[in-house]
Amino acid sequence: MWPHKVEVKFIVQDKESSLYLMPCKGDVGFTPWAHEAGRFDGFAEAADTAALNCHEGYFVTEVLQ
Numbered sequence: 289m290w291p292h293k294v295e296v297k298f299i300v301q302d303k304e305s306s307l308y309l310m311p312c313k314g315d316v317g318f319t320p321w322a323h324e325a326g327r328f329d330g331f332a333e334a335a336d337t338a339a340l341n342c343h344e345g346y347f348v349t350e351v352l353q
Contacts, residue, residue, distance in 0.1 A: 297352075302341075311326045
């Protein structure tokens with residue numbers, strides 16, 4: 289059994305640049321590091337944010353937190 293509660297979150301990677309979306313002073317920025325990527329609670333929220341910020345496509349990946 290897991291000693292801690294595990295939550296499923298989602299991160300977004302830009303297809304063209306391979307950078308990850310991250311929060312940046314109330315806006316969205318980019319980082320090359322997955323551990324710095326912003327965590328989204330749901331797939332739909334991640335995909336909506338990606339559609340606004342990743343113009344050449346994106347990947348949404350499920351991560352455990």
